[in-house]
Amino acid sequence: MGEAILLVGGQGTRLRPLTLSTPKPMLPVAGLPVTVHQILRARDAGVTRVVLGTSYRAEVFAEQLGDGRDLGVEIAYAVEAEPLGTGGAIRNAADLLTCAPHDPVMVLNGDVLSGIDYGALVAGHAASGAALTLHLTRVDDPTAYGLVPTDGDDRVLAFREKPQTPEEIVTDQINAGCYVFTRSVIDQIPGGRPVSVERETFPELLDRGLLVRGVVDDAYWLDLGTPWDFVRGSADLVRGIAPWSGHEPAPYLLLPGAQVSEQAVLGQGTTVGRGACVHGDAVVEGSVLMDGSVVEAGACVIDSVIGQRARIEAGATIVGAVIGDDAVIGAGNELRHGARVWPGVTLPPTSVRFSSDA
Ligand code: GDD
Numbered sequence: 001m002g003e004a005i006l007l008v009g010g011q012g013t014r015l016r017p018l019t020l021s022t023p024k025p026m027l028p029v030a031g032l033p034v035t036v037h038q039i040l041r042a043r044d045a046g047v048t049r050v051v052l053g054t055s056y057r058a059e060v061f062a063e064q065l066g067d068g069r070d071l072g073v074e075i076a077y078a079v080e081a082e083p084l085g086t087g088g089a090i091r092n093a094a095d096l097l098t099c100a101p102h103d104p105v106m107v108l109n110g111d112v113l114s115g116i117d118y119g120a121l122v123a124g125h126a127a128s129g130a131a132l133t134l135h136l137t138r139v140d141d142p143t144a145y146g147l148v149p150t151d152g153d154d155r156v157l158a159f160r161e162k163p164q165t166p167e168e169i170v171t172d173q174i175n176a177g178c179y180v181f182t183r184s185v186i187d188q189i190p191g192g193r194p195v196s197v198e199r200e201t202f203p204e205l206l207d208r209g210l211l212v213r214g215v216v217d218d219a220y221w222l223d224l225g226t227p228w229d230f231v232r233g234s235a236d237l238v239r240g241i242a243p244w245s246g247h248e249p250a251p252y253l254l255l256p257g258a259q260v261s262e263q264a265v266l267g268q269g270t271t272v273g274r275g276a277c278v279h280g281d282a283v284v285e286g287s288v289l290m291d292g293s294v295v296e297a298g299a300c301v302i303d304s305v306i307g308q309r310a311r312i313e314a315g316a317t318i319v320g321a322v323i324g325d326d327a328v329i330g331a332g333n334e335l336r337h338g339a340r341v342w343p344g345v346t347l348p349p350t351s352v353r354f355s356s357d358a
């Protein structure tokens with residue numbers, strides 16, 4: 001299949017404070033950046049060259065991924081001085097493509113875990129002669145996504161990005177952030193200015209009467225845009241619910257240098273990062289402990305992200321929360337659903353006891 005573009009330039013606002021230091025696509029899920037999971041799946045489907053469309057914290061990608069040799073692909077970097085939006089980013093990245101005008105180019109949003117068969121999607125695109133083929137998935141609440149109704153022949157009928165009113169919710173099929181473009185179609189996106197592929201380019205293709213296909217697929221799919229989906233995606237990879245070639249499903253994952261006491265209870269797909277420590281009888285479930293973080297005895301961490309070198313002191317309870325890098329949660333504190341602690345913040349120990357059924 002050849003070449004792919006990865007869109008990795010978004011700010012990742014909903015994942016703050018995690019994305020203050022690391023761009024969203026480079027955050028580790030099950031110990032590897034989302035982008036790496038995507039590149040490996042693309043490589044396994046026959047992609048040999050990947051152009052990363054970068055903007056926010058562009059330098060981090062090249063520092064960590066280099067020329068792609070270690071991942072078995074060739075990586076090229078397209079950098080936007082100012083964010084160009086999804087369409088502008090695709091157009092900008094196209095300058096670094098080497099394929100011919102009629103060749104298929106796969107484009108992936110950089111924050112999605114998915115089990116779609118890339119090879120079949122590209123083959124179907126080529127066979128249909130379409131200008132664009134989109135992977136669609138079904139979700140219970142489509143309002144945070146782009147709605148894409150199709151007819152019985154997989155022809156896309158409309159694009160409704162982030163519907164605001166109930167009348168706009170015409171389908172549960174959404175844009176899954178994976179496209180196959182015929183290259184010449186990308187080259188026609190206007191250059192040098194911000195363009196939204198979802199709001200501008202896609203509707204325009206319909207207006208021009210071109211064939212746009214949407215293929216609904218029910219394989220595993222998750223957008224990692226919020227902290228809760230981020231921890232879920234990581235846990236799903238560890239437990240073998242999300243696709244990860246060569247990985248043996250397990251209740252938890254210890255990265256090199258992780259230290260876990262024998263009394264500790266780990267489970268529900270938890271990842272313990274490089275050099276991270278879990279002491280005593282601490283309980284850690286469904287969580288991501290980033291590199292160098294510490295969970296002390298008697299602490300309980302559930303469905304949460306603990307940032308790099310952050311420390312959860314004895315007896316603290318963290319449920320559905322995000323703790324920034326280098327933060328310290330003093331003994332006995334209790335943080336629940338939706339709490340976010342900014343990097344470097346210290347919460348002093350507390351002797352106050354909260355009821356646990358709040
Ligand atoms: N290079 C570059 N420049 N990349 C960008 C820019 C930009 O200006 N803006 C966004 N991106 C990247 C993000 O890093 C992300 O990987 C991808 O484009 C999509 O942006 P998100 O901010 O995650 O969009 P979304 O999740 O709200 O919606 C998109 O994805 C949904 C599926 O996950 C849309 O494509 C929806 O239609 C779709 O349903």
Ligand code: MG
Nearest residue numbers: 111223224225
């Ligand atoms: Mg997203």
